[in-house]
Amino acid sequence: MIGGGIAGLAAAPYLSGAAGGPARAAVTLLEAGDRFGGKLLTGEVGGVQVDLGAESMLARRPEAVELAREVGLADVLEPPGTAKAAVWTRDALRPLPAGQLMGVPGDLAALAASTVLTDQGLRRARAERPQPAVDQDVAIGAFVAARLGREVVDRLVEPLLGGVYAGRADEISLRAAVPQLLPIAQRGGPLVAGVHELLDRPQAAGPVFQGLRGGIGTLPVAVAAACRRAGAELRTDTPVRELLRTPAGWRVVTAERLIEADAVVLAVPAPVAAALLAPHAPGAAAELAGVEYAGMALVTMAFRRADLPLTPPGSGFLVPPVDGRSIKAATFSSQKWDWLGRAAPDTFLLRTSLGRHREEAALDLDDGELVARSLADLRAAVGLAALPYASAVTRWRAGLPQYPVGHQARVDRIRAAVAGLGGLALAGAAYDGVGIPACVAGARRAVAEVLTPLPGAGPTEGTMGA
Structure with a gap:
């Protein structure tokens, strides 16, 4: 697998056997950055571990919850304490x-x-x-x-x-x-x-959303650990420079080594996929290069409950752009997630988000300004006058692929152009949905594709190098 976000990580258990099924291949997963998980990230704010990226997963769609259970997180699944927005x-x-x-x-x-x-x-x-x-x-x-x-x-x-x-x-x-x-x-x-x-229409029983005690950012950590226990090789700080075709499959070129692979799952952002595929599927590369992304900033703040006469109501609020505010949403994390309240009963954590497609100037402001703008809007919205004792700003530049009119037709053209290569499949948020369950489902689809040989070809099971 190339790419260690949740899509690339999710493909690895189904190939290595870490998800409980049979091992289908020897797996090597390469991530260009210094950690796995992509937009799933936890960090410490004011002495409390909290999500700094995605914070929940849709439970009515089962793939992400199933993955969490398969890697040993069944006992820490926890729905929101309130969803009143x-x-x-x-x-x-x-x-x-x-x-x-x-x-x-x-x-x-x-x-x-x-x-x-x-x-x-x-x-x-x-x-x-x-x-x-x-x-x-x-x-x-x-x-x-x-x-x-x-x-x-x-x-x-x-x-x-x-x-x-x-x-x-x-x-x-x-x-x-x-x-x-x-x-x-x-x-x-x-x-x-x-x-x-x-x-x-009748809905499936159970909560609409699920979280994890300790944060959704613990999911990639658990998936990576399960894959390593199953014998997979997972490497960070290893960008892929080039993909080369070989008679047996693919050669993956990094700065330090060459990896011979029977098949490749390419789970990277669209511009990266475009560059790697350009020599082999120029039509697909051109389509991928046209996928636009939006950036956003998350401002997470920790307040002492003693400084708050009243805690804000509900799970948070959304802000229509037409109202001209700085923030586009606020989440009252300590209200929404009971596990946070139990972990830090004297702290109230909340976060705001700023920025959207083609309105990303906020990402270039310094941390103090983003905190100040968030506090000004929170004071106007809910009367919050206290100052946080700790804060963290997380910038997700080019974090969310855009799905404009014609997106599905574009994805169909990309997949059609790649299908004839053999032993290569695509996964990630740029294709069939930006949510965690959609990314996990896309990973499963990619696994099925690389394990299905082209007509007249031999089996592709063996080494899923990168």
């Missing part, structure tokens, strides 16, 4: 309305009760305008605005999508980002009624 809009915290899907309402009564929209915006949403059936990919912002009005997009869809992609609703693909809405779009039926029907 708000929207900070029009100078007030307003409850995130129930009965919505990525901000698209399926319950107009709940939408009205939330007061997120102005009276005019609510009247427009109630007067849904029928639209023709959609036979091609569209931006989710335009799709919703035409039916329910611009305010639903600006104050609900935009902040929710921004929390996932750090992108823009008027550019993000409906097909790629919210595929549940695709059947509604294709039949041209009422949108609110269609979302209500979707949400009214």
Whole structure:
């Protein structure tokens, strides 16, 4: 495997046998950076271990939770203590309305009760305008605005999508980002009624999201340890310079060694994959080079509870860009995660996020300025007047791939161009979803692909070098 983010790491257990199945190959995993895990990272803030990257995983999609169990973390899975979120809009915290899907309402009564929209915006949403059936990919912002009005997009869809992609609703693909809405779009039926029907279907039992005591950043550590116990070789600080074709498979070139491999799983950001694939699949490389990324900064702060007359309510709040604030979201970590409250009962931890696609100037501000801007918005939103006794700023430059209109067609073209190479598969957030479960599912798909020989070729099991 090349790439030690969660996708590359997730592929390794299914090849090495660390996930509990049979060992399928000798595995070497190479990571250019100094650690494994990508956007999954824990660190210490104010003497408390806390996530500095992704903090939860969708449990209704099982792949990530299954991986955690397979590497010995079943006993530390823990759902959020509260999921009661708000929207900070029009100078007030307003409850995130129930009965919505990525901000698209399926319950107009709940939408009205939330007061997120102005009276005019609510009247427009109630007067849904029928639209023709959609036979091609569209931006989710335009799709919703035409039916329910611009305010639903600006104050609900935009902040929710921004929390996932750090992108823009008027550019993000409906097909790629919210595929549940695709059947509604294709039949041209009422949108609110269609979302209500979707949400009214029986759901799997259990929590919607899961975390891990100690932080989601402990997952890559556990996966790496399980793979090493199974005999896999995992190396950091080892960037791959070149991929060469050989009669038996691939030669992976690093600064220190050459690795002969029967097959390669390429789980790296799109620009890196483009450079490595350019000599072998120039069409795929050109498509990959066109994938854009968004950057964001996370500001994590630790307060003494004794300094807080009241703790902020709920799990946090989202901020619509239309309101012109510095932060785009705040998470009250000690409220959201009971394990944090137990680990540090005298500390209140929260974090804010700043930056989105093509609005990333915040990442170039110094840490003190980012903390100051976060505190100013928190004071305006929830009356937080205390100062933190510790803080940490984590910058994720080019952290989130964007899924614009046509993204899925681009991914299909990339995979078609790579398919004929044999013994090489792609995985990672740039393809089928940016969430942890989607990355794990993509890793499984890549494993299946490299273990399936091309017609007329011999078996590919053997050495998964890099």
